[in-house]
Amino acid sequence: xxxxxxxxxxxxxxxxxxxxxxxxxxxxxxxxxxxxxxxxxxxxxxxxxxxxxxxxxxxxxxxxxxxxxxxxxxxxxxxxxxxxxxxxxxxxxxxxxxxxxxxxxxxxxxxxxxxxxxxxxxxxxxxxxxxxxxxxxxxxxxxxxxxxxxxxxxxxxxxxxxxxxxxxxxxxxxxxxxxxxxxxxxxxxxxxxxxxxxxxxxxxxxxxxxxxxxxxxxxxxxxxxxxxxxxxxxxxxxxxxxxxxxxxxxxxxxxxxxxxxxxxxxxxxxxxxxxxxxxxxxxxxxxxxxxxxxxxxxxxxxxxxxxxxxxxxxxxxxxxxxxxxxxxxxxxxxxxxxxxxxxxxxxxxxxxxxxxxxxxxxxxxxxxxxx
Ligand SMILES: NC(=O)c1ccc[n+]([C@@H]2O[C@H](COP(=O)([O-])OP(=O)(O)OC[C@H]3O[C@@H](n4cnc5c(N)ncnc54)[C@H](O)[C@@H]3O)[C@@H](O)[C@H]2O)c1
Numbered sequence: 001x002x003x004x005x006x007x008x009x010x011x012x013x014x015x016x017x018x019x020x021x022x023x024x025x026x027x028x029x030x031x032x033x034x035x036x037x038x039x040x041x042x043x044x045x046x047x048x049x050x051x052x053x054x055x056x057x058x059x060x061x062x063x064x065x066x067x068x069x070x071x072x073x074x075x076x077x078x079x080x081x082x083x084x085x086x087x088x089x090x091x092x093x094x095x096x097x098x099x100x101x102x103x104x105x106x107x108x109x110x111x112x113x114x115x116x117x118x119x120x121x122x123x124x125x126x127x128x129x130x131x132x133x134x135x136x137x138x139x140x141x142x143x144x145x146x147x148x149x150x151x152x153x154x155x156x157x158x159x160x161x162x163x164x165x166x167x168x169x170x171x172x173x174x175x176x177x178x179x180x181x182x183x184x185x186x187x188x189x190x191x192x193x194x195x196x197x198x199x200x201x202x203x204x205x206x207x208x209x210x211x212x213x214x215x216x217x218x219x220x221x222x223x224x225x226x227x228x229x230x231x232x233x234x235x236x237x238x239x240x241x242x243x244x245x246x247x248x249x250x251x252x253x254x255x256x257x258x259x260x261x262x263x264x265x266x267x268x269x270x271x272x273x274x275x276x277x278x279x280x281x282x283x284x285x286x287x288x289x290x291x292x293x294x295x296x297x298x299x300x301x302x303x304x305x306x307x308x309x310x311x312x313x314x315x316x317x318x319x320x321x322x323x324x325x326x327x328x329x330x331x332x333x334x335x336x337x338x339x340x341x342x343x344x345x346x347x348x349x350x351x352x353x354x355x356x357x358x359x360x361x362x363x364x365x366x367x368x369x370x371x
Contacts, residue, residue: 014042087111138182156261
C-alpha cells in the first residue's frame, strides 16, 4: 500500500505521525512509505533517517497527498489538508470531530474514509491511542508544577522533595486515571507527599494496590477538595467525564484558601478545565497568576516533548497502521471491533454516533459499511 506522512501544519505542532523505525516496519512488509521532506524535523528525525529506513522523501506536499492510499497524520486536518483528501483515500489521525462541525462536513464531502485515533477502544474499556498522550501529559504536569513553584515563576519557592530537615511539598492530584496516575507517580518519585482524589472506588483500589500505600487515596467530595485546597502546594487537575465538559471543582472563591504561591496545573484544560479560573495557555506563555495562585493550563502539553510524544504515539498506532496497510480498512475493521470504533466518516457518511448527534446529521452504523 502507498502510505503518506505529511508534515504537520497546525500551529506549533512538532510531532510527526510515523518514526523512521515505524516506516521501516511498514516497508519491511512490502508497503511504500512517502514522507514529506522535513516532516520529522520537529521531533528530531531527519530526512536522512527516513531514507535510511527505506522511505521516499517528497518535497512537494501536493504529491505527498495525491499519491497516497493511506495518509497518516497527528492533528486533525487543517482546511488546506481537507482540500487535498479525495475519495478512496484513508486518513488515520486525531480528529476530535464532536467539536468541529466544519471539519466534519469537509471530511464528509471529501469522500475519504476517516479513522480517528481517539475513538478506538480497548478490551479494558480504555482508549489505547489517547493513553500515550495522557501518559506524557501526566508526567509533564509534575515537571511543570515543580518549575512553577519556583520563586521566579511566581511560585512559593518550594522544592517538591524538600531536603533533610525540611518537609516535602504536598501534591494533590484530582482524577486518578491515566494522567492522574502518571502525575502521582512522578510526584512520588520526586519525593513529594502525594494524595489522589477520584470518584471511582475501583480506580482508588487499583492505585492503593499498585503503590502499596505510598500515596494517599481519597474519595473525591467537597470536603476532600476543600482540604486539598488548604493543604496543597501543588494541585494537578486530571479529571475526565467522558463526553462532557470537565466539572469546575475548584472555584475562584476557593483560591483565597490556598497558600500564596501555590500552583494549579489544569491538564483537563482541553475539556474546558476543572478549575473555574483556568483558561488555555500556550508553551510560549504557559502560566498566569490569579489571586496569588500560579495557573499552568497548556492545552497541548505533549507538543513540548515532540520527540518522546512522537515515539509514544507511533508505538501505539503502528499495530493499527500495519493492519490497515496489510488488509485494507474494511478487513482490518471487520477483524477488530475495537478498531472499528475508530471509523468516523466513510464516503460522505458519518459513522460516529456522538458526532452525528452533536450536529444533527444522519448516522450510519459502521458495521453496515464494513460488511
Ligand atoms: N492538556 C493536555 O495536553 C492533555 C493531554 C492529555 C490528556 N488531557 C486531558 O486530561 C484529562 C484526563 O485524561 P485521562 O486520560 O487521565 O482520563 P481518564 O479517563 O483516564 O481519567 C479520568 C479520571 O477522572 C476521574 N473523575 C471524574 N470525575 C471526577 C471528579 N469529580 N473528581 C475526581 N475524579 C473524577 C475518573 O473517575 C477517572 O479516573 C482529560 O480531560 C484529557 O483530555 C490533556
